[in-house]
Amino acid sequence: MGSVASRLNVRVQNGVTRIEFVDRNILDETNIAQIGEELGRIIDSQVNPKLLICFKAVEHLSSAALGTLITVNNRVRAKDGQLRLSDIDPQIYEVFVITKLNRLFHIHETADKALASFS
């Protein structure tokens, strides 16, 4: 049985797990499900998860991907953790505004600003 390649680049920086997407387009439902599972494992592995999800390379994102982010946010909050998003393309940010998810998520212009916001 072959292993499935990760859809995330993950590294820990100052106690924060910094996550970037491998894919430029987060549209395929199978890939989105895998991203959700990978993020779920990261959350499960931490007591009070501190996650930064960086969208630097992301060009397209579907509502299914938004759904996964909401699930991740719910799971992080259930463990008294913190989730930050950063480097979101202006067109994609507009999707967050239309759906009012910019009010739910803590979104920062850059990863550095997001990292500085963790308590």
Next chain:
Amino acid sequence: MAPTKSRPPSSGDFSERRVLRDQRTDIEDAQSLVASHLAALGYEASACWAIRLALEEAITNAFRHGNKNDPAKSVRFMLRISAHQAYFEVEDDGPGFDPTTVPDPTHDENIEIPSGRGIMLIKAYMSEVAYLPPGNRLSMTYRRG
């Protein structure tokens, strides 16, 4: 994906009907087809981005909610693109639904529910959207400027 009809109604215009079966491959092929015609007609990058998102949501909804991911079922896709507007129809094999019954995902009580945002995005980015009876056929139009 099987093209069943290809006809330019007038110079620069393009129309085609396709039956989409294998979900991801066919969505990507349909998106590439639309993108090539939008580019040929000089649609702005923001328009191409908006149309791509709306198509993604419409076709994905048709497979997931309409056809319940049943591989035996298909989605009919029709496009008619001119220099002034891009018109699309997406029809699934499901029984249809009443879009007015879908809860508003922006309400406080729904904001943390992971699903239900596709229709909202389609309506936000397209100029005109209609669900045709019995609710399994979506038509949507993007008008330029």
